[in-house]
Amino acid sequence: MAAELSTTININEPRWDQSTFVGRAKHFFTVTDPRNVLLTNEQLSQAHRIITDYKGVVSPGLTEDELWRAKYVFDSAFHPDTGEKMILIGRMSAQVPMNMTITGCMMTFYTTPAVLFWQWINQSFNAIVNYTNRSGDAPITVQLGAAxxxxxxxxxxxxxxxxxxxxxVSPLIGRFVPFAAVAAANCINIPLMRQELKHGIPITDENDNRLGESTKAAQQAISQVVVSRILMASPGMIPPFLMNHLEKKAFLKKFPWMSAPIQVSLVGFLVFATPLCCALFPQKSISVSRLEPELQQKIRASHPGVERVYFNKGL
Known part of the structure; x- marks a missing residue:
């Protein structure tokens, strides 16, 4: 008879050591797995039930691998701070298929009407992703529309x-325009869409006790997310060279309509770029001494032994 699964596994934290890049990469390869987009509501509900029950009761016959699988299914669909089910295309598991399609089309069609259309599509998608993956529990406000x-x-x-x-100049250079536009938009969209710079990010001690809100932590989080997102789009720098070569060949001259599907396929590097760029920075940790002075005083008065605080950086 199999031994009952221990209740001491900390499923509030990732399975792998998050102090190392390799550990974070393993974590995000699981979180951004595009196959999670195909999960049914029943599968999501089952994962939710396993994770919720595990805090008090272990489901009969549950193995450790099944528990961790449920955790990552749960994390892929439910917001870590609010607990709400995230909109499908805003989930990190949708990043690869959505960005492959949008980036491929932006690099294929760059007439003025096409630029207007695909940049609008891209920013609409980014707006959904940035709000869905915000840190904290900030509500929707008029500022989101302005962002x-x-x-x-x-x-x-x-x-x-x-x-x-x-x-x-060379058509090859023109193919890099979408990447520059995406980088510029990320620098605008992310700080505005995520309102932590105004309201602050909720910070906690190591036991998850909320200590306040910090705009300093928000500045660190958002700057790291901007860098990660720009680098995440960097696979878009590779296909222009290949497409510039392929379009001179007889195949694409005979079948020009194949240009878009090929371009989308070439952006498949995002399967690796997305999790690796998410893993560049630790997800949540900052020294108390780096917080705003009034918050430092508050924490040292109420929790004198706390030297580091924690927060959800967001993605």
């Missing part, structure tokens, strides 16, 4: 401006 309009305007202006500048 969406600002990011879309910035991306379109960057793309159209660079398109105009590259009309008289």
């Amino acid at each position: 969406y309009v600002s990011a879309t305007t910035g991306a379109v202006a960057t793309a159209l401006g660079l398109n105009a500048l590259t009309k008289h």
Whole structure:
């Protein structure tokens, strides 16, 4: 008869050591697994039930591997701070298929109408992702609408401006315009869409006791997310060289409609770039001495032994 699963496994933390890049990479390869997009509501509910029950009762016959699988299914669909089920295309597991499609099309179609359309699609998608993966429990406000309009305007202006500048140079250079536009939009969209810079990120001690909200922690979190997102889009730098070569061949001259599917397929590097870039920075930790002075005083008065605090950086 199999021994009952221990109740001492800490499923509030990832399975692998998050102080190392390798541990974080293993974690995010699981979190961003595109196969999680195909999970049914019944499978999500089952994972939710296993994780909720495990805090008090171990499901009969449950193994450790099944518990961790349930945890990652649960984490892929439910927000870590609010517990709400996230919109499907906003989940990190949808990042690879969605970005492959959008990035491939942005690099294939770059006439003025196409730039307007695909940058709008991209920023609409980014707005959903940024809000879905925000840290803390900030509500929807008018500022989110302003962020969406600002990011879309910035991306379109960057793309159209660079398109105009590259009309008289090699077509290869023009293919890099979408990457520059996406990078510019991320610098606008993420800080505005995630309102922690205004309200602060909830911070806790190691026992998950809430100690307050910190804008300093928010600045660290958002700057790291911006860097990760720009690097995440970097596979878009590779297909232009390949496509520039392929379009001179007889196959694409005979079947030009194949250009878009091939371009989308080439952006498949995102399968690796997405989790690896998410893993660049530790998810949640900051020294008390780096917080705003008034919050430092509050923490040292109420929790004198606390030297590090924790938060959800968001993705």
